[in-house]
Amino acid sequence: AVTKKDSYSITLLPGDGIGPEITTATVAAIQPFSKLFKMEFKEALIGGAAIDATGSPFPDATFEQIKASDSVLLSAIGGPKWDGNPREQRPETGLLAMRKGLGLFANLRPAKVVRQLLDASTLKPEIVDGVDIMVVRELTGDVYFGTPKGIETTESGERFGYNNMIYYEHEVERIARVAFDVARKRGKRVCSVDKANVLDVSQLWRDVVIRIQKDEYPDVELTHQYVDNAAMQLIRWPKQFDVMVTGNIFGDILSDEASMLVGSLGMLPSASVGNPSGPGVFEPCHGSAPDIAGQDKANPLAMILSAAMMLRYDLGRPEEADLLETAVDNVLDQGYATADIMRDGCKPVGCKEMGQRVAEALEKLL
Ligand code: ATP
Ligand code: MG
Numbered sequence: 001a002v003t004k005k006d007s008y009s010i011t012l013l014p015g016d017g018i019g020p021e022i023t024t025a026t027v028a029a030i031q032p033f034s035k036l037f038k039m040e041f042k043e044a045l046i047g048g049a050a051i052d053a054t055g056s057p058f059p060d061a062t063f064e065q066i067k068a069s070d071s072v073l074l075s076a077i078g079g080p081k082w083d084g085n086p087r088e089q090r091p092e093t094g095l096l097a098m099r100k101g102l103g104l105f106a107n108l109r110p111a112k113v114v115r116q117l118l119d120a121s122t123l124k125p126e127i128v129d130g131v132d133i134m135v136v137r138e139l140t141g142d143v144y145f146g147t148p149k150g151i152e153t154t155e156s157g158e159r160f161g162y163n164n165m166i167y168y169e170h171e172v173e174r175i176a177r178v179a180f181d182v183a184r185k186r187g188k189r190v191c192s193v194d195k196a197n198v199l200d201v202s203q204l205w206r207d208v209v210i211r212i213q214k215d216e217y218p219d220v221e222l223t224h225q226y227v228d229n230a231a232m233q234l235i236r237w238p239k240q241f242d243v244m245v246t247g248n249i250f251g252d253i254l255s256d257e258a259s260m261l262v263g264s265l266g267m268l269p270s271a272s273v274g275n276p277s278g279p280g281v282f283e284p285c286h287g288s289a290p291d292i293a294g295q296d297k298a299n300p301l302a303m304i305l306s307a308a309m310m311l312r313y314d315l316g317r318p319e320e321a322d323l324l325e326t327a328v329d330n331v332l333d334q335g336y337a338t339a340d341i342m343r344d345g346c347k348p349v350g351c352k353e354m355g356q357r358v359a360e361a362l363e364k365l366l
Pocket of ligand 1: 018077078265266285286287288289290291292297298299300302340
């Protein structure tokens with residue numbers, strides 16, 4: 001989308017586990033924005049809930065509804081109930097189909113250290129204080145989608161499995177542009193991560209990223225790291241990074257690693273974007289947390305921060321995105337905490353109350 005409008009249609013995908021409760025809390029948290037613009041929320045099925053109701057993890061009706069909306073807020077999907085299902089009937093398969101169907105080839109995962117939760121990080125405060133990294137992960141190519149692939153048996157009866165890591169030039173060009181565009185709005189530095197010393201596909205990746213930077217983004221600084229080194233540097237001195245751009249499988253691993261700099265799973269948003277003429281999908285990084293589902297214990301802040309990303313990257317409302325993030329910051333300053341981010345002297349709140357507190361804080365800023 002990225003065009004500012006007076007009214008938005010937003011598909012809600014409440015999903016499984018804690019999904020429905022954090023969705024409710026998120027809608028409550030952003031309700032004050034209805035003073036400024038209209039938000040029309042419409043729910044649809046995906047993941048386990050969709051499998052139970054229709055047999056498919058990504059029903060056609062959901063796809064049609066999403067295509068007609070401005071943006072998508074997704075909570076979390078999956079759970080032990082569906083873990084044993086064949087691949088076509090797994091909740092995660094629905095997610096992949098949705099991203100592919102919507103042409104969402106870029107996953108943005110910020111790892112911004114939360115000042116109030118410095119102790120939650122796995123690293124020393126002096127190493128993580130002030131860390132603000134955006135990992136841009138390619139989502140629709142790489143070893144996850146390359147063909148041929150499979151498990152076969154040799155003539156001597158030994159089985160072997162294989163997948164192909166493939167990147168086409170146009171796929172690298174467009175993810176590089178997303179990364180450079182994001183960098184222009186931040187610290188103007190991109191580190192491209194590959195394994196060009198070993199993999200041919202990575203040599204192509206590097207060549208293309210260099211060309212795009214030279215031709216189109218001379219104002220953005222570009223560096224390169226091998227993925228093994230990048231994994232180490234993220235732990236050694238994470239403040240060196242602004243935007244990191246990488247392929248699907250390296251990005252999968254590095255974005256999880258980067259998230260541990262922040263410490264709490266309940267604070268991490270993400271965005272899947274890339275299609276200028278269709279909706280993006282915004283969701284917390286955490287899973288459906290079946291162990292605490294339905295108990296009003298879940299932390300809704302990751303999904304609320306995902307809504308901030310939606311405002312910034314899909315709805316053309318960057319100022320409102322900043323306001324929502326400030327509201328979350330203020331609530332943390334006031335000492336409200338769900339169980340997962342509980343610290344000494346904090347006031348315990350449940351999922352629902354956390355959503356209300358953010359709404360109150362936001363109200364004060366409008
Ligand atoms: P998935 O495979 O779907 O990513 P997972 O196995 O990685 O799931 P999560 O569902 O993310 O795991 O949960 C991991 C742990 O973190 C669980 O103990 C869960 O209760 C906790 N957790 C996850 N999200 C939240 C949240 N929003 N608030 C509080 N605790 C959470
Ligand atoms: Mg997980």
